[in-house]
Amino acid sequence: MRPLTLSRILLRCAILFAILFVTVVIALKLGAVQVSLYGLGRDLIHVLLRQSSALSTDYGMIVVDIRLPRILLAIIVGASLSVAGTSFQALLRNPLADPYVLGISSGAAVGSILALILENQLSISPAFSGLLTPLGAFLGAAITIAAVYVLGRRQGQLDSFTLLLGGIITASFLSAIIMLLMSTLSSGNLRGASYWMMGSLSTLPPSSLLYLIGIGFLVAAGIIYTTASDLNLLLSGEQEAMHLGVDVPRVRIVVYLGASLLTGLAVSVSGAIGYVGLLVPHAMRLIFGSDHRMLLPAAALGGAIALVIADTIARTIAAPSELSVGAVTAIFGAPFFIYLLRSRLP
């Protein structure tokens, strides 16, 4: 018997953070312009210490201005999707739950597109226009998950297969809506249908939005973390959790809102990138166990690492042209989904 302690969580997170750092350095190195690893590591530490003026290599500024923001975006999006997936799995008591598979990402994408259209129509002041897309995405995600939840119930019980089918059908319906919106509205800045449906990190949001998404991630993930102990009990069912002292309705609403927010934020800046929220939580569970006090931060860091790697592959595998990052995650994620479907569901 070795109960989890805070210091053990911090130590493991430190190791994952070190892996993330190394991944970022390698991701920065790989690309069209070659730079030395040593120079990169040193530059990155300068940036972390806010000494950008001390950047040494000639390419340093290019790397830091072009590749680093994209990697930061990958970190935030990967962490958000992964924490959202972990939360949905516990909330819906379904090991196959994932924002993408359940159509929640597609809902967020529709919300984003509608917000972009609204933004063009209303010509809102620039100070607020940046907020509109993440807000629309959050609402889209929240409405979709509520709809999928209702679809997934049979005789008052949440049924694993009905929920999955409901989610998959919802996702395909919403993808059709995205196509419809894209072909009927040829408005300038809606990006493309493939951006929303497969996801991409190639369009960088303005840095103010990147900050907003980062803060939003910390807030939403922090709120979800306050329920970490409750989520452990929810794994044995809502009835049992209630009898063990969990305020089930409160936990449900907190996790529901937090996970919708994370999905919405991620999708509003990167489209619907699939399977990160499925693959990473399961990998982290294999390594660290299913205690959410450890699992949630591990999923955040693991999601960041996974998406940085996936995006680096997407950037470099078919260089100079670029693969959609969602295609990379789907290539790894879809077979894993099949494996889980055959091994984990009763």
Add this chain to the structure above:
Amino acid sequence: MSSPARTPQPSGDAHRAPSDVRLSVEQASYAYSPNPSQAPSFTLEALSFQAKPGEIVAILGPNASGKSTLLQLISGALQPLSGRIFLNGFETHSLPPKTRAQRIAFVQQESKLLFPSRVWEFVMHGRHAHGRGVRFETGSDVLIVKNALAQVGAEHLSDRWMNKISGGEKQRVILARALAQQPLLLLLDEPTLHLDIGAQVDLLETLRRLAAANRYTVVVVTHELSLAGEYADQIVLMQKGKCLRVGPPASVYQRDLLEQVFQAPLSVEMTSSGRPRVTLLSKD
């Protein structure tokens, strides 16, 4: 070979001091309807009984007699339609979730985990109600969990995985989790359902020992007429949402009554210990 049931002996508990009572069910009733506009599809008629610390109460009855509903009412998970249920003077339904879990432990028929966990982690869940927010287990939590596992004879299972132990072992571990809650009231919903006869007897022996040692009040829903007669201090006999009889086994176990309730020919004998023994007879 059937022998007539003896006349019930007057219960010595008729004039209980109120301070001695831990659980008090007072004219509690319930109605369930899937659609609020329709007449209820199931009703539990008002019933009352009381239980003291260290007592085992068995709720008996055929399927759909309202046993589990009564247990849910006692646990506070359901709110009585009328009447009230008190635990040490507090209404169980109006206790906040954590306070309720500190006082009432509920052992369900089975526990399905979404992801596997170790036995000790599972039992540690019983300590959840005794902490706040995101908590980390203390040394005393570890001691309580070890003690709970020892009380059900499962300390050797501590580091095993929940999905790799047998049904009987699992039932004992679920009971250990309930003990880790350090409750006043222990509720069990058909705990012997998936157990073989040896494991059933083991479980009830454990319950009797625990009720005596820890002064738990135990309420158990069961189909096992003979085991309930052997181990319970009080029987609540139910049929179709009605409580037919409350009292010690010797007074409730009357052949005609049991035959009518369970629709099966049976015989009731008194053993030398003063407890009734029920034997099912073939229908011919």
